[in-house]
Amino acid sequence: MEGKLLNKNFIALKMIDRFISFIWTDRYSKCGDFDLRIPASKENLETFIRDSYIDLIPDTGNEEHVMIIEDIELTTDLDEGDILIITGRSLESILDRRIIWTQTHLDSTIEVGIKKLLGENIINPEDASRKISNFVFKNSNDPRIEAIHINAQFTGDNLYDAICSLCDSYGLGFKIELINGNFVFSLYMGKDRSYDQTSNPYVAFGPENDNIINTRFIETGRALKTITLVLGEGEGANRKRATCEAEGGGKTGLDRKELYTDARDISMTTIEGAEIPEEDYIKQLQQRGKEKLTEYQYEKAFEGEVDTTRMYLYGRDYFMGDITQIENEYGFDDRVRVVEYIMSKSKEGYSAYPSFEIVENNEEGG
16 A cells, blocks of 8 residues: 655655555545554655645555645654654545535536536636636536436535535435546446346355455434425515425324424525526425435444455455445345445554445445
């Protein structure tokens, strides 16, 4: 596990091959992060500076992310001596530097909608000072993504939060790659490699395949909400309203768990002063409700460390965002999405393993 330090112009300055510890985490629909600990020295303090980049030299052929150095800490440890702790997030965190500056109405496929958000706030904004000249949008050409339609409205939202919320609502991932000096944004969706399909080779982790080391299964409905009342523009009883149900329906009786969503920031008029048709406005309220309900889901989580040296190799047999099968000796057997991949190297050795998130049966894979 090695990396390269790049300056702000993406020119390689030095290899990162000697360190106390190095942890690198890639994620599917969130930005990744890293933690690098090296001996403190004047040279290292002068070389590792904020807003420089770290590019991981591929071990598996699937490391697409580049990290931005954000924080540098100098600390003294009695056992290890003076240590420089360097941390930061992946290129996806660039989106966190912008807000959605003006009221933006999206009534399109999710890809066209996100392209509009990026275009108006990063790629070609009205205020030239907001532009990032080397930021590029790349179409996915994935029919599954092209089939997703949204009707939503944003004003003042953090751009990163808005895109994460949209992607989480539909099981999508996004990434920003450094290609020929450009920040290239794209949406993607993993392939289904579970037992519920026949298009792709299966990837299954469990005792029968002798490729799972330990597991932890968690099931809780404490935070679950099944339906939300969304109130939009207006006052008192005259506020516009809509309801949105979670996947599987809003339920009845004791199974019904309600949530209130305040969406008064969604306006009934466009920034040009035109009135939004009520049908479209209700869809925008429902989209906000859909996004909110993703924060209050029934949690059925699986945590497990798989043996990455047996049968299936990350970057060859399965990739970020793919849906795989996991089972344990107690009868747990479900489809899980690869949402995180963690690589770590220290004096204790090297380890690399994925983290999983249970997916609903109606979630798609390719």
